[in-house]
Amino acid sequence: MNGPSPEEKHPxxxxxxxxxxxxxxxxxxxxxGDYTYYDxxxxxxxxxxxxxxxxxxxxxKLIIGKFCAIARGVKxxxxxxxxxxxxxSTYPFQIFGKGWEKVMPEMTALPYKxxxxxxxxxxxxxxxxxxxxxxxxxGAIVSSRSVVVSDVPAYTIVGGNPARPIRSRFPPxxxxxxxxxxxxxxxxxxxxxxxxxxxxxxxxxxxxxx
Numbered sequence: 001m002n003g004p005s006p007e008e009k010h011p012x013x014x015x016x017x018x019x020x021x022x023x024x025x026x027x028x029x030x031x032x033g034d035y036t037y038y039d040x041x042x043x044x045x046x047x048x049x050x051x052x053x054x055x056x057x058x059x060x061k062l063i064i065g066k067f068c069a070i071a072r073g074v075k076x077x078x079x080x081x082x083x084x085x086x087x088x089s090t091y092p093f094q095i096f097g098k099g100w101e102k103v104m105p106e107m108t109a110l111p112y113k114x115x116x117x118x119x120x121x122x123x124x125x126x127x128x129x130x131x132x133x134x135x136x137x138x139g140a141i142v143s144s145r146s147v148v149v150s151d152v153p154a155y156t157i158v159g160g161n162p163a164r165p166i167r168s169r170f171p172p173x174x175x176x177x178x179x180x181x182x183x184x185x186x187x188x189x190x191x192x193x194x195x196x197x198x199x200x201x202x203x204x205x206x207x208x209x210x
Contacts, residue, residue: 001192002188002189002191002192003035003188003191003192004020004035006020006034006035007020007023008020008023009023009024009045010044011037016044017039017040017041017044018037018038018039019037019038019040019044019045019047020034020035020036020037021036021037021038021047021064021070022034022036024044024045024046024048025047025048026048027048027051027054029054029056029059029060029061029062030048030051030054030061030062031061031062031063031064032064033064033065033066033067033068033120033184034066034067035066035067036064036065036066036067036068036069036070037068037069038070038072038074039069039070039072040072040073041072042072047070050073050075051075051076051078052075052076052077052078052081053077053078053079053080053081054076054078054080055078055080058078058079058080058107058112060078060080060112060113060114060115060116060132060133061115061116062076062078062115062118063116063117063118064117064118064122065118065120065121065122065138065184066120066121066184066185067120067121067184068118068121068122068123068124069122069123069124070124071124071125071126071127071128071144072126072127073126073127073128074124074125074126074127074128074129074130075127075128075129075130076116076130077129077130077131077132078116078132079110079111079112079113079114079132079133081132082110082111082112082113082132083110083111084105084109084110084111085111086109112133113131113132113133113134114132114133115133116130116133116134116135117134117135117136118135118136119135119136119137119138119140119154120138120139120182120184120185121138121139121184122137122138122139122140122141122142123140123141123142124136124142125141125142125143125144125145125146126144126145127144127145128142128143128144128145128146128147128148129145129146129147129148130142130148131147131148131149134148134149134150134151134152135151135152136148136151136152137152137153137154137156137179138154138155138178138179138182138184139154139155139169139178139179140152140153140154140155140156140157140158141156141157141158141169142158142159142163143157143158143159143160143163143166144159145161146158146159146160146161146163147160147161147162147163148162148163149162150163152165153165153168153175154175154178154179155168155169155170155174155175155178155179156169157169170203174203177207178203181206181207183198190209194206194209197209
C-alpha cells in the first residue's frame with residue numbers, strides 16, 4: 001500500500017474532521033497540491049470560507065503545495081481586502097453607488113501584493129492569519145495565532161503578530177539541500193518506501209536515496 005488516495009475527501013476512516021483540501025474546492029484561483037489537509041471538527045470540507053476577500057475580478061491566486069497541514073481557523077486575506085491608500089480617506093465610497101461611484105479608483109490605484117503562495121510540507125497552526133501576497137517557503141512552520149505579513153523562508157519557524165522568525169529548523173546549507181531534494185515531488189511509491197528517512201533528521205541518508 002502507498003498511503004491514502006489523494007482523491008479521497010476524508011482519508012482517515014471515521015474521522016471526517018480531516019479533509020484533503022483539493023477535493024473540496026471549486027474556485028479555480030485556489031490551487032492545492034495532493035495530500036494537503038485541513039483539520040476542522042465543524043466542517044472540514046468548507047476550507048474556502050477561510051479564503052477571504054478573494055474576488056474573481058482581482059485575479060489573484062492562493063497556491064498551496066503538497067503535504068501541508070493546515071489547522072482549524074487558519075485564514076488567508078486576499079488582495080480584494082485592500083483599499084486605496086494614496087488619498088486622504090481610505091473609505092470605499094464608490095462601492096455604495098448613488099453618485100459615489102464617481103470616485104471609482106482604477107485597479108492600478110489599489111494595493112496589489114500578488115499571489116499568496118504556500119510551499120510544500122508546511123505546517124500552519126491554529127487561527128493563523130496569512131496576509132495578501134505572502135510566500136511561505138517549503139518546510140516552514142507558522143505558529144498558532146500568528147499574523148504573517150511578510151515572506152517566510154524555507155524551514156523557518158515563525159510566530160507572533162507580526163510573525164517573526166523564531167528559529168530555522170536546520171542550518172542554511174541543510175535547508176538548501178532539502179529544498180533541492182524536494183522529496184514531496186517524488187512518486188508516491190518512492191515516498192512510501194522511504195518514509196522512515198523522510199520523518200527522521202538524517203539529511204545525508206535522504207540525500208543518498210537514488
